[in-house]
Amino acid sequence: MAELTKKELIAKRVALFFRDGELANLGVGIPTIVPRFLPEGVEVWLEAENGIIGGGPPAEPDAVDPFFKDAGDKYCTILPGGCCFNSATSFGLIRGGHLAYTVLGAMQVDQEGNLANWVVPGGKMAGMGGAMDLVAGAKKVIVATEHCARDGSPKILKKCTFPLTGQKVVDWIVTELSVIKVTEKGLLLTETAPGVTAEEVLQKTEAALTVANDLCVMPV
């Protein structure tokens, strides 16, 4: 197997959270490639905000159903056993704790588990869509993000400065360098990626980070 890119490494580690048969919602970006890395024998039902469980691959151009798009605006298909429903049911699933996981990207995440991923200050206001409900309601919220922003500045902060998507909502942060658990007492570094030291993670993280006693290497 070719060496994983940063994004693939993150997706592969996130995939290890899932147990067979669980229901999850995957946000845009890195989360969308998580299913490629699900371990053998683990099948996950994916939920889409516009009312699908079990959405399948994109529709072939000659087999488009004009009444069927996925939450990413692509004409799609449905897997055997999948189903469709209205927005009230969709957000009942999301807000009502029926999703085992929601996996989202982050612009910023902080040591209290606050997440900012829907708008930058002064940026174009495109709207939060379903993101605020997803982080408020899923059993576990996993942030899947590169450890630092493109300019190298930390994304895991003491306090988010961008508008929040949710307050104290994040459970896990998975990056290409580490797995971090959000606890009542703050952030706990539980895993480092192969070849990465705890010191490197601490140095690239602005937030206060406690190294777990049982710190281990990411099993990827």
Next chain:
Amino acid sequence: MEKKISVEQAVSMIHDGDTIMVGGFYAIGTPEGIVDEILRQGKKDLTIINNDCGNPNSALGRLVYSGLVKKVILTWCGYLGELPAMVEEKKIELELNPQGTLIERIRAGGFGLGGVLTPTGLGTYIEEQGYGTRLHLNDRDYLYHTPLKADVTIVQAYAADEAGNLVFRRTQRNFCDTMCFAGETVIASVATPILPKGAIDPDAVMVPGPVVDYLVQEV
């Protein structure tokens, strides 16, 4: 009662200043013909409630850009790149709701409830904008949101019978069925030939016929 009317008759029931709930998610479930007719008849000062108002090439996107709409209540408008500038120039008012909050406000409006209590949006822009009021109940914090109702609801259905019973297909349903309960006048644009009474299995009906006032046959 005969529910079948023309698209022109349907839109003649909409008045300047009306609040209109429009079904659709990425324009799927949006009755494009009715929305284009609103634009043609030049109904103005409208308030539009929809998930995303489509894109500049969809009917709802065109209507929003036309200047006939005074306010939109949406969850996302990422395809309408000119909307933020229109908001800044005070040509239109934009209210953003989280998607799960918007659908529940509509459901509350249609089902006779006093509003919505949701944890979504606590400590965010939603609370800062005053879109919800924080309440502490049963040891938890919630945002209270008022119910939403509309003068007119317009949706697209996949199938309908002459009694007005509606069936939606795949992701066409989205906000459509719930919105049918929250509109004073409810008009469904039907994508397939309208069926005689009794042709739809009663268990398959997604919106009960009496809730739907008028049907417009799509060509």
